[in-house]
Amino acid sequence: MLVSNESQDTNTILDKLKWGLVLVLIAFIVWGNFYFAEPNDIYQPNTIVRIIAVVVISALTLFIACTTGKGKSFILFLQESRKELRKVVWPPRKETVNTTLTVAAITVVVGLALWGMDSLFRSIVFYLTSIGR
Known part of the structure; x- marks a missing residue:
């Protein structure tokens, strides 16, 4: 399948924007986890909300990363690796x-x-x- 240069450029720019968003979200997770931390008290409601927020934002970040070109090729690699692993005696x-x-x-x-x-x-x-x- 042939893809035009304009389409490739758009995909490259879009991928760069997605990776930038991934980095921003990771930085936000780290910052928020430390900013909203309550020392020595794991059972505070704030801690539970913080854990849920980290999980949700991490899932969103992973989803965005998987929609990029490198992310799609990584998913394909994992699928092929699993197929090969099943062939191992x-x-x-x-x-x-x-x-x-x-x-x-x-x-x-x-x-x-x-x-x-x-x-x-x-x-x-x-x-x-x-x-x-």
């Missing part, structure tokens, strides 16, 4: 446990081997340089 529990235990055992063995080599080299260097005496 997950290993059975027994195989997962066995693999995890194998990795843990190898990690311990390699760690002990490195510790032993480090101790040996340290002893050799201390012996040759007389630092350890």
Whole structure:
């Protein structure tokens, strides 16, 4: 589908305006949350109203962000990712446990081997340089 340059310019300008509105709404959420905060009292009616306002404005902000070009492509990405995730063949529990235990055992063995080599080299260097005496 071909889109004219004028239409693309309009979409770009509109997207920029939407992102600007998103930033303003986020700033408003942060400012309002601190401005209307009541210290040390979570059960005040003002706190409940503040929480509801943050949720509603956040939902509005998310909706506006999703109507932009980048937002639509992000939603498409999430949908495609979910489809791909459904195609994944997950290993059975027994195989997962066995693999995890194998990795843990190898990690311990390699760690002990490195510790032993480090101790040996340290002893050799201390012996040759007389630092350890």
